[in-house]
Amino acid sequence: QQPVQSPQAVILREGEDAVINCSSSKALYSVHWYRQKHGEAPVFLMILLKGGEQKGHEKISASFNEKKQQSSLYLTASQLSYSGTYFCGTKPRGGNQFYFGTGTSLTVIP
């Protein structure tokens, strides 16, 4: 039930854009996005609750397509501070386990 993320890794130059996808074989009730820097704890970015919902956090936004059981994270005009591993996460409706995606390593270079 672990969501699959793509791409696995991406390298960007400062100012470039990136899209990270998260797909699940199970129905998604909500999607959480986290960023983890090396050696640190995951930090919450945003949560999407409804199909079609889009949210933004500075230059990072996300969408949630409930029918396709997927979510995408958009990073625009990337900054060096965006480097890290991005995880999507989901908890099935009525379930107890929280499943994190496979992760996407993002590296922003000058």
Added chain:
Amino acid sequence: NAGVMQNPRHLVRRRGQEARLRCSPMKGHSHVYWYRQLPEEGLKFMVYLQKENIIDESGMPKERFSAEFPKEGPSILRIQQVVRGDSAAYFCASSPTSSATDTQYFGPGTRLTVL
């Protein structure tokens, strides 16, 4: 408002010893999740607890691992007779309820090294 606290931050044990990891959730949170993260890998769910109850331990090995969240005090993840394969970062996260829409807030993690 203090965040999620974990201690120790680093723990070194020899094979066969016991490791005890502690997690104090955010104030007002009564739900705790434990995750294990191997180097360069993602977070794997281990166990979900509410005060005095284990709600779901399906991600935790049945041998040597146990968890508790007493009425008073932190949640504890205990690993008995540690082996080298237990070396990993262990994170706990807390949330106010069990809702799938609640944000989980993570502690800084305990990095366990088994010699």
